[in-house]
Amino acid sequence: MSDSQTIVLETDRLVLRLLTMDDLDALSVLYRDPDVRKYFPEGTLTYEETKEELEWIIDVYYGQHGFGLWATIHKMTGEFIGRCGLLPWTIDGRKEVEVAYMLAKPHWGQGLATEAAGAILRYGFEQLEYTRLICLVDPDNQASRRVAQKIGMTLELEGDIAGYPTALYSIQRKG
Ligand SMILES: CC(C)(COP(=O)(O)OP(=O)(O)OC[C@H]1O[C@@H](n2cnc3c(N)ncnc32)[C@H](O)[C@@H]1OP(=O)(O)O)[C@@H](O)C(=O)NCCC(=O)NCCS
Secondary structure, eight states: OOTTSOEEEEOSSEEEEEOOGGGHHHHHHHHTOTTTTTTSTTOSOOHHHHHHHHHHIIIIIIIIISOOEEEEEETTTOOEEEEEEEEEEEETTEEEEEEEOOBOGGGTTSSHHHHHHHHHHHIIIIISOOSEEEEEEOTTOHHHHHHHHHTTOEEEEEEEETTEEEEEEEEEOOO
C-alpha cells in the first residue's frame, strides 16, 4: 500500500481504503461481471459507466458525506477484491445509511463479506456515531441476506423501495 492510499479500516484479512481513479480498471472488471451484478437493477456497467460511478463516489460520497464505498484489498496478496462501505440514502423522507458489500467471485464463500460488513458496521456506529444502519437487498439475493443477518441485522420490511422489490434489514446501536 503506497503512502498516497488512505486506509479507512482493517480487519484480520482485509484493508478497506479510499478509492482513487487509479482503481478504475479493477472496479470495471468487478462491475462487468454479470454474476456479481446479478441483483443490481442496472446490471453490468461499461467502463464509461464505472468511471462515472467512481467519480461520483469520490466527488459526492467522499466530498459531501465523508464516507462511501471503499476499495477492499486482500492483505495477503494486496489484490483489489471488491468494494464495500457505507452509502447514504433517503427513504420515505428518512435519512438512512446502508452497509454495502460486493466482492469478486473467486473470493465468495470464505466469510470475507461478513468480515468486511461487520467492521463497517462498527465503524459506522463507533467512528461516525450513527445509531441505526441498514442493508437494502434484493429479496432473491440469499447470500447478501445471510451477510446482513450474520452482522446482527434483522428483517424490518420487505416491499417496494424506489420501485424495486427490496428486503430492508436494520440494526440499532446498543447503548
Ligand atoms: C453477497 C456477497 C458479498 C457475499 O460475499 P461472501 O464473502 O461470499 O459472504 P460470506 O462468506 O461472508 O457469507 C455468505 C453467507 O451466505 C450464505 N450463502 C451463500 N449463497 C447462498 C445461497 N444461494 N442461499 C443461501 N445462503 C447462501 C453462505 O453459506 C454464508 O452463510 P454461512 O456463513 O451461514 O454459511 C457476494 O456474494 C457478492 O459480492 N455478491 C455480488 C454483489 C452483491 O450482490 N452484493 C450485495 C448487494 S445487496
